[in-house]
Amino acid sequence: MQKTLYALVELQEIDNRLDELRAERGDLPLIVEELENKYKEKKGLLEEKTQALKTTKVRQKELELLIEEAKAKLAEFEEKLYQVKTNREYDAIMAETDATKTKLEESEDELLNTQETIERLEEEIKQIESELEKVAGELEENKIELDKKLTATAEEENLLQNERDIILKKTDPEIIKTYEIVRQARDGLGIARVENGVCGGxxxxxxxxxxVEVRKMEKIYTCEFCGRILVYVEE
Incomplete structure (x- = not known):
């Protein structure tokens, strides 16, 4: 059990140093993650608006053709009116004329709305592109800063992680589980040294x-108040 407790002490020291290295990076990893999500969101919105603009412009062309066709038909009906010989023919042409005029008005109204939509979408796309450019700049800047910090600590972190892995392989998984649970609940400290009759945590x-029992290091003891694993280690 002594080896296990000494291993836990070493593990705690390794974890303390890893926490220090991560703390040196500050909020940069979180900032980069948030900026990446924001960039993806803006990118997706830009694609959505661009597709909507494309679809709306296609509809604009269709409406312009419908309007041209309707106007051409009205011109034809007007010419036919001079050639009618019966009231029935006259009524038929007037009915077609009224129906075509209704479709023409509807198409013109829709075209007007479509043009307004195009203007609005183009303005929104311009705004999103500006925001996207700004986010991309901030993301690149923070990524560079984060990469610098990661590079500066990468070698030490790898060595510490390797040492940590070795300890984990040699130690009872249930004890490690207890240590991890307490560490997460107690600000990163799963182990506490007994010093001057008190829990070091x-x-x-x-x-x-x-x-006396803790000093023997024959079994695992925990603090009754904070739950940390107690150890007695001579300097």
């Missing part, structure tokens, strides 16, 4: 008899 008083 929460500074709560530890009964003398328990200190």
């Amino acid at each position: 929460c500074f709560s008083h530890i009964p003398p008899q328990k200190i």
Whole structure:
């Protein structure tokens, strides 16, 4: 058990240093992640608006053709009116004329709305492109800064991680699990040294008899107040 407890002490020291290295990077990883998500979101919105603009312009062309056709038909109907010989023919042409005029008005109204939509979409696309360019610049700047920090600590982190992996392979998984749970719940500290009769983690008083047992290092003891694994290590 002594080897296990000493291994936990070493593991805690490794984790402390890894935490320090990660802290040096500050909020950069989170900032980069948020900017990447924002960039993807803006990119997706830009593609959506661009496709909508393309579809709307296609509809604009269709409406312009419909309007031309309707106007051509009205001209034809007007000429036919001079050639009609019966009231029935006259009524038929007037009915077609009225129907065509209705379609023409509807097409012209839709065309007007379509043109307004195109103007709005073009303005929105311009705004999104500007925002996307700004986000891309911020993302690149923060990525460069993060890469610098990662490069500066990469070698040490790899060495520490390798040492950590070795300890994990040699230590009881259940004990490691307990250590990890407590570490996550207690600000990164899963191990606490007994010093001057108190827990080195929460500074709560530890009964003398328990200190004696902890000092023997024959089994796992935890602090009754903070739950950290207690160890007694001579400097």
